[in-house]
Amino acid sequence: MNLPATDIRTAPAEKAPKRQRHIAEEFRGKFYVYFCVLLMIVIIFSIVYFIASRGLAPFIANGVSVKEMLFGLKWNPEGDPAAFGALPFLFGSFATSLLAAVIAAPLGFCASVFMTEIMPKFGKTLLQPAIELLAGIPSVVYGFVGLSVIVPFLRDTFPGQGIGILAGALVLSVMILPTITTIATDALRSLPSGLKEGSYALGATRWQTISRIILPTTLPSLLTGVVLGIARAFGEALAVQMVIGNAPHIPHSLFESATTLTSIITLEMGNTTSGSLHNNALWSLALILLLMTFVFVFVVRVLERRVKR
Amino acid sequence: MSKHAFYTKDLSVYYGEKQAVKKISMEFPAREVVALIGPSGCGKSTFLRSLNRMNDLIPGARIEGEVWIEGRNICDPGTDVVSLRQRIGMVWQRPNPFHKSIYENVAFGPRYHGIRGKKALDEIVEECLRKTALWDEVKDRLHQSALALSGGQQQRLCIARSLAVRPSILLMDEPASALDPVSTSKIEELIAELKKEYSIVIVTHNMQQAARISDKTAFFFLGDLIEYDDTQKMFTNPSKKSTDDYISGRFG
């Protein structure tokens, strides 16, 4: 067989059908990827549309006021008169997730400083896998551990039943620790090394370098991690529901039974008939969750823009 | 049939606002080696990569002017770039074999272009590997991964891969700059052998290499084609002073 550098004129004659083939192939491929992307867009719009259409019904069709929902203290959708105050749930969700962030953020920062500045080798081989593993543990398992370890511990140590905001926040803090740590570590690693060396060259101690140079420079990234952690905690359902006690009122202490948006939805959604006012009021709560997601994404975007600058 | 294999006319390449190649018109003779030389960033690689429209991949890159190959202007928007590229082989600075077996690296192209049947493919693989002097080195391990080969072998495999789809032109972007001296001289021998059948354009940083292997040499500077002539004349008696300065190592 002869593989000639073909003369220009004797170039293969089957060119025409071949061209058709690769164009058709490209077209099919493009069609497929466009389909996948379109599907994703359709999914997100239908999520928003369907949840909003149910969640807005109580306000539009049944005359429940938005003000009552957001600031009312009493939740009794089946009662007479029915009450739709969701403030206790909102309070519970914000309290648990913010408290969890308050606990987890310093721990996460310390862990990331440990992994990048103090003992990088040990951090990479032991601490990092440990944190990845924490991220992989399912939320029901966290709930189970919370119920069988944290709640009894709190019951024995503090007044009250052990269940409540603090139990929820402790469980959540372990769950969001990986998010905060991972993002903080990435930020610290991407820091130009000249920055640190400059500080050490001036005779600053390690801690001075960390607290005066490294943390201020990476602050927006660190905050991004914290916000993502809060977002995750805010949307977490089962782990919190298992340890918080689920009493629909604003608690007076950290050790008193409380509830969150996600828990009330989890508990009541199955027991109400679709289309009833009670059911629709639960969809309103879901809508609030959805809107909070948008808020969190927006805040993260704003922070990320800061990082880029 | 004209003596030249292909030619460019007023070819310009822009990256965004920056003009990287400035209105270059060049003729490339058939079955000869043309070396493109010049300091880094002079536009020679960009020029090479626009000959098979590989620059299309770079966001913001834009071509103006004409490149005529086989009676078609490949810069014409209606040109089927995909089938055009089959006629033009390309070799890169770093060897980039596919993450497949040695056999598959060579057979992959022809099979895609419609050659079926094990026997036909086997023949193509053997022929291409023989042409690149690789056959004896790898014939016992054709089905092992190509990434297990040495850098020089990988580069020759990449050349074999591009020969397998029967191009008439080979574009080489510093094909030996990442290789050791022994592998480099093998590649150079190979180029001397291949020019019997293919028109070759090679970008090189290495002046001696250009002098050794090319028939014609083009000197690029800041996106302009300064001088283009027979290699012998370029290296002994260039007509432009800047060419002389560059070749004799006074800058660049």
Next chain:
Amino acid sequence: MRAKTVDRIATSVIIGVAVLIMAVLAALLGFLLVRGVRHIDFHFLTSFPQAIKTGGGIGPQLFNSLFLLVLTMIITIPLGLGAGIYMSEYAKQNRLTDFIRLVVEVLSSFPSIVVGLFGLLVIVNTFNLGYSLLSGALALTVFNLPMMVRLTEQSLRAVPREQKEAGLALGMSKWKTITSVMLPVALPSIVTGSILAAGRVFGEAAALLFTAGMSSPRLDFTDWNPLHPTSPLNPLRPAETLAVHIWKINSEGLAPDAPEIAAGASAVLVIMVLLFNLGARWFGRVLYRKLTASK
């Protein structure tokens, strides 16, 4: 001198925190395994749960979890690859792409309970699939898709540009170059990431409460015809997964040995997640070695 003291204190605090985190993880795993492993035996893993008696197992739940995982991945992987290929290779730098990126980000930030509720409303009720494995798999697909898209996009972006150019220079269409040249190079990281994602799917419960349901029919493990209502393979039957089961027995378990079953089931779940984690690393490495022929 004072600065040095502060430095020493700060360093010790940081090291203390690192030790604390390791200790929490060790305690967590230790607790789960010590409490749980005692209850794990062949009978526990294969027998049916008991509502009010002791001695119930988690056989159907374990099967459901695995089956649901397979169904989810079958749906997610092709869609995620497609959208990921778009993001990495076909998307132009413009507003539309920014918008799609936002969609992926929002989709990945939705709480899983919201995804579950969407599944209830659209898949279970509107499409009328009922509480079923298929509904659950579709809801988990929504939940998992953004991760798969990002994974594919990042893995393809990490492929050297010369690989892509080599495919194109042989006169192949872009699509063929992506699928036959670039995907094989990206495969190890895609596989590793998918297995990790699978671990997440395996432990997910909130999205499944209202889609796959909280109960299983009395499965007949001798009937493998997917069309029969009690066949394990029937994708249209309700299915309680292991994670959902743990939640259920913790909140409303009536069996006297409910805490033991919860402990055993949690241990099984965590062991599975550990296996996914280790498996992903191991498999990714093996695949990488095989594909690149490096020693």
